[in-house]
Amino acid sequence: MKKYLYTVLAISLSIGCQPEFNDPINEVGFYSSGSADFSNYVAVGNSLTAGYADNALYLEGQLNSFPSMLANKFSLAGGGDFNQPLVSDNLGGLLVNGQQIQGNRLVLEVTAGSQSPVPIEGTPTTDIANHLEGSFNNMGIPGAKSFHLTANTYGNIGNLPAANPYFIRIASSNQATVIGDAVAQDPTFFTLWIGNNDILSFATSGGVGEDQTGNLDPFTYGSSDITDPNxxxxxxxxxxxxxxxxxxxxxxxxxxxxxxxxxxxxVPYNAIPLDESTAAMLNQAYEPYNNGLQQAALLGVITDEEATARTINFKAGQNPVVLLDEDLTDLTFINQGLTNMRQATDKDLIPLPVSSVLGTLSDPENPNSVIGVSVPLNDSQLLTASEIELVVTAQRAYNTTIKTLADQYDIAFVDIQGLMNTLAQEGVSFDGGTITNTFGTGGAFSLDGVHPTQRGYAVVANTFIKAINSKYNADLPIVNPGNYPTIFVK
Structure with missing residues (x-):
């Protein structure tokens, strides 16, 4: 059977040679802070605030984090120094007492007929046991959920792996909290972007966690659970x-x-290409399963609708992957072969990492063990419609809270949801180009598929700047995304 591997299809030559454009006038005194005071800016958040990209936090990404871009523009209107907890290199990996605990960042490896993200080679030099002294204006902590910002064990190296390696590097004490260290700096202006990880970890795990709605003790949650909206x-x-x-x-x-x-x-739901003869062979192999579904329907164990939804059928061309769905009726008490299988629909989401295993053999000695075809994807390898709904419900509740409290505290509200939808639908144009959310070639997202590229962070910074200008009657120039790179080729 033809091996399926979903990779980046085409990478523009412009990746290696980024266009550069002139910034607007950068003269102190020309711009205004309005009713805001940018003299001591502190950014609070998670990896998106830290400048994380390509599955790691590396030096260039930090230097071009969106808070760093904001601080640069704030400096034109009374803004002060902006101190970041810089890592030691551009590899992105982390050590603890010389032992590597975090992998290196991804780069695009281009070989004959194949292009795929791979970790950059090299030994990282950032050791979290080497504590950084002082305070830091960028308090973006990769991996942090909302409740982690108040955890007084989050920066204690003795609590690894529960503690956060990025906060360990900068925590003011073993009992410090992220929000406490941020507030202790007495900021005159702040940005807060938190909550993504409260749902993202559930989504990226394929929904193997739990929806903790109703559980008000977040320190009893699992690492992949959805945080209660209250x-x-x-x-x-x-x-x-x-x-x-x-x-x-x-x-x-x-x-x-x-x-x-x-x-x-x-990764599309119909990611399996088949010729006519292979499709016919597979349909014959699945015939006992399909017949068993019809018998279960005749017995009234499942509805005719569920039997139809679970029926496996292949044809020549692109075919939906086969998957396990825990929401289907358990029929194994009738026959152990009647597992909770069905084919994907356009309502299901397949995470990017699954692309590397689709069409490969789960057992190298068995040519019939093709993942996504004869071996269904498991629960951790997809998001079903019901799991997506759990994520969406929590996200809507979080966003309602964020907007309501922004109004209550009379501070600027930044619609990043709207920005990301625009990137997905038509892209965002700037002086010299357009970026979209297309993986690899769109320019907005890095090779981990979650975090923006440096150019993508520039568009995020502009969304903040526009909201700040509007709310505080400030006059800050926007960032030119064309001055920043996208993905990196090995």
């Missing part, structure tokens, strides 16, 4: 209360749709 709302209110206590102004951003990022939109 927990999120109470925490978010406490964050804003603390950040605005001294009269600081700020900007908060909402949470984008899972379905707008390449991690979930790149």
């Amino acid at each position: 927990v999120f709302a109470n925490l978010y209110n406490e964050f804003l209360k603390a950040l605005t206590a001294n009269g600081a102004k700020g900007a908060v951003a909402n949470i984008p749709d899972v379905t707008s990022i390449p991690y979930f939109t790149t």
